[in-house]
Amino acid sequence: MRVLIRLAVALALATPALAQQQEGIFPFDYRLVELENGFKAYLIKTGAPNQIAYVSMVRTGSRDEWEPGRSGFAHFFEHMMFRGTDKYPNYDAITTEFGAARNAFTGNDLTVYYLVASNEYLEQIMDLESDRFMNLNYSEPDFRTEAGAVLGEYQQSATTPFGFLFEKLRETAYDRHTYRHTTIGFEADVRAMPEGYDYSLSFHQRYYRPENVVLVLAGDFDFDVAEGLVEQYYSGWEPGYVPPQIPGEPQQRAPRRRVVEYQGRTLPVLTVNYKGPAWSASDRLAVATEVLGQVAFGSNSDIYKKLVIEERRVQFLNGDFDLPRDPGLLSVAAMVINPDDVGVVEAEIQSTVERFSEELVDEKLFNDTKSNMKYGFLMGLETAQNVAFSMIQYVINTGGIEAVNEYYSALDSVTREDVREAARRYLVENGKTVVTMVQAEGE
C-alpha cells in the first residue's frame, strides 16, 4: 500500500510570520510518500534553484546503546556507513563526482546523514543512499581501522573541560537509562571497539530498517519524479526493526550532589539539573517546560541580567531545557568567575526556581519568549539544508514532520499558569542533581 498525502500550506515566507499561525507555521509545499515497508520520505519544495538537500534521519542514537560495553557505538557505526557496498565500494569517489557537501552526525536520539548537491544528481544519490542503508558491507580490517579514528575523536573532545563535565554529570544524574553515557561513549568502550565487528553487523540489521529511517528531501525537484524514485529505490528494503531494550530510569528520590576535578585549567562550572519530561508536540506541559527554560534562565531572564550583566559573577549562564525523546535533564549551567561565589550563584538559581514555582511569569517576557521561539524557527529556514535540518527534532521524536504545526499551535496555547505548573512539576528538590566542576589542585 502506498499512502500519498498532500498537505500544502504554500504560504510565501514573505507574509508576516505570526499571521501564518492560523494555517500552520511551516511555509513550504510538501508531499509525504509512505511505502508498504514502513519507509517514509518527506519531499519539501523550498525554492533553492537547482539544489537539493538529501537528509536521511535514523531514529537511533546513543540512547539505543543499551547493551553493556557498547556506549559510543551508534556514533562509531555512523563512521562505518561511509565504507561502501558491493555495488558501490568507494562511496567517497562517487560523492566526489557529484561535488556534494556531505557528512553525518550522531546524538542522543539520532544519527543523521546528509548530502547537499545539484539536483541533476537526484537519481544517483537516491540509488547510492538507499544502497548503503540496505546493503552496507565492510571488512573486519576496515572496521578495526576506523575504530582508531573514533579514539582520536574521543581524545580530542572528552579531555576538554566540558567534555569531562558532561560525562560526569550524566553518570551522576542517571542510574539506569542509557542517557547515562554521552554520545562519544566511555573511554573503555571506545578502546574496545575494534573487537565489535559482529556486533556492528547486528546493529545494522536491527536499527537500519525502513521503519526506523525517514528521508527528508528539500530543495528544487519535481514531486512526481522524486516520488517515483523513492518507490523505485526504497521499496525493496526489508522491514525488521528490533526496538532497543532501554531500561527505564527509576524515579529519583533524593537530591544528588557531586564535585568533580578537572586536570587542567578551568573556572568552576556549576550545573543544576532536574529530571524533566520527554519531548512532545501535544502535551502542553512539555512545551511549557521549554518555555520555562527560556523565561527563567534565557538571555533575557532576570537571573541572567543580575549575574552576568549587573554583578558580573558568572562568565555565562545557560538554561538548556530542550527535551529529548525520553525523559531527560533540564539543565542550568554557570561558569563562576570567583570560586568563592559558587554558593551565591547556586542560591540565586534556587531562588529563581522557587519564584517560578510560586509566581506567574511576567506577561511581556512570556509573549516575547513565544515570539523568540517562532522567529528562531523561521530564521532557520533559509537554505534547503537548513529547512531539512529544522525538521530533525520532529522526525526523530515522532517519526514525521506533521508535528511542526502541532508544536507551534501548542506553543500558542501555553499559558503562564502552564509555565508555573511545569516549574512545580519538574523543578523539585528530589529530582535535582548538582554537579560542580573545579580545577584540580596543583593545576
Added chain:
Amino acid sequence: MMNMLALLPACLLVLGACETAPEGTVALHEPESPFIAFNIWVKAGSQNDPAGKEGVAALTAALLSDGSTTEDSYDVILEKLYPMAAGYGYNIDKEMTVFTGRIHRDNLDAYYELFRNHLIAPAFKEEDFERVKAQRMNFLERTRRYARDEELSKELLFSMAYAGTPYEHPEEGYVRSVESITLDDVKDFYSQYYVRNSILVGIGGGYPAGFLTRVREDFNTLPEGEVPVVPAPQPRMPEGIEVLIVEKPTDATPISIGFPTDLLRGDPDFYGMMAMNSWFGEHRNSFSNLYQVIRESRGMNYGDYSYIEAFPMGYTTQQPRVNCSRRHQLFEIWIRPISMTAPGNLHDRTLFATRAALRELKAIVDDGMTEETLASTQQFLRNYTINWGSTIARRLAYAVDDAFYGIGGDGFLASIGPGLAALSLDGVNQAISTYLQYDNMYIVFITRDAEALKQKLLDGVPTPITYAGEKSAEHMAEDELIAGFPIPVTEESFTIIGINEVFEEGPQ
C-alpha cells in the same frame, strides 16, 4: 538558497532593477528573500594593535558587540533583540574587523536601529568593559590552552611563521597585553579606526527601496580620519625544519605544518593552486590525499587537511571561512589530534603521521598532478563550490572580501567555475613548483614528554605504527617507507615551551 551565479551579476549590472549602490557600499539585493543580512567591514584588524596592547582591536569589537549604546543599556538591547530571535556578531582577523547581522524582514526597522547604534553610538561603559575583558581573560588563560588544542596548534604555526611582523600575535592578544588594556585604550582604537572613510557597508537580501542609502548615510555621521597604513608582512622562510613543541599532559597530539607562500586570491595561479589543494587536502573532505593516507587507510585521527588561505576555527565549520582576507598567506597542513592507542606509542604515531604528510607533500611537489586527478578535482569543485555561497550572509561576505582583494567583475565565487575550466595540467604543475616546496618547514606539536619527542626526532630512528587488524603486504611496505621518511633536524631546530607559557606575553 538563491543562485549566486544568477543573482549577483543581475544586481550589479542591471541598475534599473535595483538601487544604485552609493560609494562605500556593497549591495546584494535579492528582493524575494524574507531575510536581510548586514556585513560591515571596518578596515582594521589585529595588525593595527599597538605594541604592548595586542588584542585591543578584538576587545574593541567585543565591547561594541556586547555593550551598551548611548541609546540603550546592554540589558535593554538584549530585551529588544529577544522577541526577534536575533543578535549580531563580529569577526576579527589580521586585517579586517567585520560586524554581521541577520534579520527576518518583519523586524527590520527595530533591528536595524539596534544594529546601527552598536557601531556608531557605543556608550563605552566601564562595567561593560570589565565584563567583556573578564570573559576575554578567561579565554586567554584557560580556554585557549585547555579546550581547543587542535586550533591552538594552528595559531602557534601562524605566530611562528609571522614572527617579527604585524601578523605575529593571535587576534585575541596575549595574556599580559590584554591584562594591560584599559577602557581608554579601546576608546582610542575606536576613534582612530572607526571612521567613515574606513568602513564599507555591505547589505544583502530583501531590503526595501532606499534602505541602502539610508544605512550609508547613517555611517557617514562618523567622523573622517586618517588611518595609518601597516605594511604587508614579509615573513621569514624557515631554514630547514624548525620545530615548536608545546609540553602538555595529553593523550592526543595535534600537528600543524606550514611555510609562507606568495599566493593570494585574485592571482592568476590561484585557481590552479585551489585545484592542487583540493586534491591534496580539501577541508573536511574525505576524498583528498592526506585524509586517505592518514585517516582512511590508517585510522590515525579524525581528519587531515591542507590550506592555501588562512582558515581559523576550522574545527567548527565545514564551509570555508569568510572575512579572513589577508595580504599574505601560508601553505598549511593541519593534522587533527593523533591518538595514543597503547601506552608509550604516542610519539611514534605522531611522527608517523607527520612523515606521511611530508612524504605526500614531496610527492605532489616532485610529481605534480595528473590529467586524471586534475579532471576529477575540477569536476568536484565545479559543484562543490556552489555551496560556498549558500546563504545571503555568505554571498555578501564573499562580495566584501572581493572588495578587499580588488576582485571585480562578478566576483570570486562566480569566477571559480571559469577559472577551473581554463586550467591546463602544465599550468597547474608549474604553479605547484612555484609555490610549494618541502625542504623548509615550520612544524608545531602539542604533546606530552616534549623532550622525548625531540630526542626521537634527533635520533632519526624510524617510527612505525601497529594496527588492530590485518593489513596487506603492499600497505605494510608503504608503512615502512613512511616510518623512515627523513625529517632532518639539529639541536637548533627546536623550541620547547610549557602549555601555561603559550601566548602569555609577546616577544621581549
